[in-house]
Amino acid sequence: MDLITKIIKLLESGQRVANHSWTSxxxxxxxxxxxLTAKPCIYLINLSERDYIRKKNKHLLRIKEWVxxxxxxxxxxxxxxxxxxxxxxxxxxxxEEELKKLQTISALPxxxxxxxxxxxxxxxxxxxxxxxxxxxIRRGTKAPQAAGVIHNDxxxxxxxxxxxxxxxxxxYKDDSAIKAAGKLMQKGKDYVVEDGDIIYFRAGAxxx
Numbered sequence: 001m002d003l004i005t006k007i008i009k010l011l012e013s014g015q016r017v018a019n020h021s022w023t024s025x026x027x028x029x030x031x032x033x034x035x036l037t038a039k040p041c042i043y044l045i046n047l048s049e050r051d052y053i054r055k056k057n058k059h060l061l062r063i064k065e066w067v068x069x070x071x072x073x074x075x076x077x078x079x080x081x082x083x084x085x086x087x088x089x090x091x092x093x094x095x096e097e098e099l100k101k102l103q104t105i106s107a108l109p110x111x112x113x114x115x116x117x118x119x120x121x122x123x124x125x126x127x128x129x130x131x132x133x134x135x136x137i138r139r140g141t142k143a144p145q146a147a148g149v150i151h152n153d154x155x156x157x158x159x160x161x162x163x164x165x166x167x168x169x170x171x172y173k174d175d176s177a178i179k180a181a182g183k184l185m186q187k188g189k190d191y192v193v194e195d196g197d198i199i200y201f202r203a204g205a206x207x208x
Contacts, residue, residue: 003029014070016041040118043067044111045078052080053104075114079107122195125166126150143191147201157204161187164198 003026010020017030017038030038043063051057060078067076087095087106099105116122120139124146125132135149148155164175168183178184193199 007035011037016071016074019072019074041071041074042111042114042118043071043074043076045076046081047078049080049083052078052083052107053102075118077107077111077114079111084108122193124193124195124197124199126200127198137193139195141193142189143187143193143199143201144189146193146199147203150201154201154203158189159202159204161191161193162200162202163187163191166196166198169198 007017007030010017017035018041022030045057045060045063047057055078057078060076064076067074083102083104084106087098090098095106121136122139122141123134123136125134127133135146137146137149143161144155144158147158147161163185164178164183168178168181172178172181172183175184
């Protein structure tokens with residue numbers, strides 16, 4: 001009950017649960033409650049195209065003051081829905097030209113990158129003759145669990161992961177050259193997948 005009382009007082013003061021210090025035991029209990037204010041938070045501020053381009057808006061300072069008081073440490077990202085919506089209907093080349101003309105940039109890459117960082121997400125890739133697939137996992141995920149994102153059988157019958165780094169692929173161009181350079185790594189079940197890894201999973205036969 002002491003924990004519940006602390007949470008209620010915190011919420012009544014306008015504070016977010018995520019911005020308070022908790023013991024590991026308290027975190028376990030709080031996680032079981034699925035509280036919205038315990039989740040990571042980013043504040044996206046929708047501006048007019050004009051205000052976004054000139055990076056000025058009369059409300060931004062007040063918003064920042066509120067976030068600093070009630071959600072300290074959380075990020076504020078201004079963006080323009082109208083601009084992003086217009087860009088979404090253009091080809092990549094036309095969108096790039098439009099941004100150059102307006103002397104601004106799209107906020108979407110920053111939004112996506114920041115959200116992934118807040119949620120502690122990374123990506124690894126699998127490659128085949130016809131396609132490249134991106135898979136999203138939590139940072140700190142080990143190879144068998146990463147394989148399980150693709151299919152449970154790959155996790156349950158995991159043997160090893162053959163891992164390449166993106167920078168090596170860009171440098172050596174193909175698998176045989178990467179292998180000849182000693183850049184194709186054999187990793188076991190304790191390997192922690194890193195952001196941008198390219199992985200070939202080796203697994204045994206699954207159960208029928």
